[in-house]
Amino acid sequence: MVFMAKYLVRAFSTSLGRHSPIKTVAIIGSGLMGSGIAQVAAANGHTVTVVDQTDEIINKATAAIKKSLGRVVKKKFPDDPKAQQTYISDVMSHLTLQTDAKAAVKSADLVIEAIVENLEIKRKLFASLDKAAPPNTIFVSNTSSIPIRDIATATNRLDRFGGLHFFNPVPVMKLVEIIRLPETTDETFTALESFGKALGKKTVQCKDTPGFIVNRLLVPYMLEAVRLVERGDATPQDIDVAMKLGAGYPMGPFELLDYVGLDTTKFIVDGWHQRDPDNPLYRPSEILNKLVAENKLGIKTGQGFYSYNNK
Numbered sequence: 001m002v003f004m005a006k007y008l009v010r011a012f013s014t015s016l017g018r019h020s021p022i023k024t025v026a027i028i029g030s031g032l033m034g035s036g037i038a039q040v041a042a043a044n045g046h047t048v049t050v051v052d053q054t055d056e057i058i059n060k061a062t063a064a065i066k067k068s069l070g071r072v073v074k075k076k077f078p079d080d081p082k083a084q085q086t087y088i089s090d091v092m093s094h095l096t097l098q099t100d101a102k103a104a105v106k107s108a109d110l111v112i113e114a115i116v117e118n119l120e121i122k123r124k125l126f127a128s129l130d131k132a133a134p135p136n137t138i139f140v141s142n143t144s145s146i147p148i149r150d151i152a153t154a155t156n157r158l159d160r161f162g163g164l165h166f167f168n169p170v171p172v173m174k175l176v177e178i179i180r181l182p183e184t185t186d187e188t189f190t191a192l193e194s195f196g197k198a199l200g201k202k203t204v205q206c207k208d209t210p211g212f213i214v215n216r217l218l219v220p221y222m223l224e225a226v227r228l229v230e231r232g233d234a235t236p237q238d239i240d241v242a243m244k245l246g247a248g249y250p251m252g253p254f255e256l257l258d259y260v261g262l263d264t265t266k267f268i269v270d271g272w273h274q275r276d277p278d279n280p281l282y283r284p285s286e287i288l289n290k291l292v293a294e295n296k297l298g299i300k301t302g303q304g305f306y307s308y309n310n311k
């Protein structure tokens, strides 16, 4: 009986995914998140165009996607280099990377924004995409920390606007949060839900509340970790060991900050401080500001709280 129920749930979710109305996807931003989302969307049969600012950035993103696919195929087709190569070529054939955002959105069912965590830059982008995309195209932001409404009001399509919050690394992390505005229609929400499922993710729904679900709980934890170091109570190394071995986290908070990117982290904290200036938890961090000023942004630049130059 339990087996039958599980079978039916699985069959239903798979069929939801297969009937996703979203086939063609434009992703703006090809960094950590944009490239990961693009990879997973292409691997699940979507036609994907990824946009970034320069050819140099696009080339880096292409290399990152191929590297990540290399890890996927080793698991999927162990000891079969031909099948590995065929899979990578097939996924790459669903992907185009380029620099023209307006052209990319012209035939897109869904536009996913994954650019720098800055409200004004996101609003400017969406205002221009709103004019270029067909009226039925759904827009979402992958923002970690900015209210979706603040971004969405740059457009005239609040009914076809939402948040799709993916987690890093996208090919591995199983969750997508779907953020719904009061204006987001049921049709838009259902399309986003079936898109998430088509990508093999578990979806959860949340209102447009600060941090949504995961970051509402994760950000204060990470902030407290930084405050422990600032007070001289413990080192980043010991805190990381403690949280991995004592709390079972796959990464300690400082390893995770380096993984997320300290530039993105600073944008998140500064934004929350601006929105809630009296909350002492969000006050600027000297340690973080110094690392960012020195371009020590974590794994992406080879140095953050830890050094990655020999890895």
Ligand SMILES: CCCCCCCCCCCCC[C@H](O)CC(=O)SCCNC(=O)CCNC(=O)[C@H](O)C(C)(C)COP(=O)(O)OP(=O)(O)OC[C@H]1O[C@@H](n2cnc3c(N)ncnc32)[C@H](O)[C@@H]1OP(=O)(O)O
Residues within 6 Å of the ligand: 068, 069, 071, 072, 075, 143, 144, 145, 166, 167, 168, 169, 170, 171, 172, 173, 214, 215, 218, 219, 222, 223, 226, 250, 251, 256, 260, 265, 268, 269, 283, 284, 285, 288
């Ligand atoms: C005052 C200032 C204070 C600042 C505080 C403010 C804080 C703000 C920070 C909030 C940031 C929010 C960001 C965002 O909005 C939300 C997020 O995304 S939060 C991040 C969520 N992610 C995590 O928590 C990741 C935790 N880590 C892990 O799960 C694992 O460590 C790992 C990353 C999966 C790596 O696992 P390991 O075992 O260590 O390493 P392996 O290399 O062996 O990998 C395991 C397994 O995964 C496969 N894999 C890993 N990476 C990729 C990839 N990019 N592509 C494809 N596959 C990948 C790898 O092949 C392994 O597979 P296996 O061999 O096991 O089958």
Ligand SMILES: NC(=O)c1ccc[n+]([C@@H]2O[C@H](COP(=O)([O-])OP(=O)(O)OC[C@H]3O[C@@H](n4cnc5c(N)ncnc54)[C@H](O)[C@@H]3O)[C@@H](O)[C@H]2O)c1
Residues within 6 Å of the ligand: 028, 029, 030, 031, 032, 033, 034, 051, 052, 053, 057, 101, 113, 114, 115, 116, 117, 118, 121, 125, 142, 143, 144, 145, 165, 166, 167, 168, 259, 260, 261, 264
């Ligand atoms: N890093 C994470 O762990 C993580 C997790 C979930 C969500 N997010 C969110 O996803 C978004 C992207 O984060 P990221 O870590 O991928 O950042 P990133 O810095 O790795 O990549 C951002 C990319 O956007 C590009 N870009 C900036 N402005 C652009 C524009 N106007 N047009 C086209 N491309 C532009 C940049 O060139 C860069 O390649 C942010 O909103 C962030 O908060 C990040």
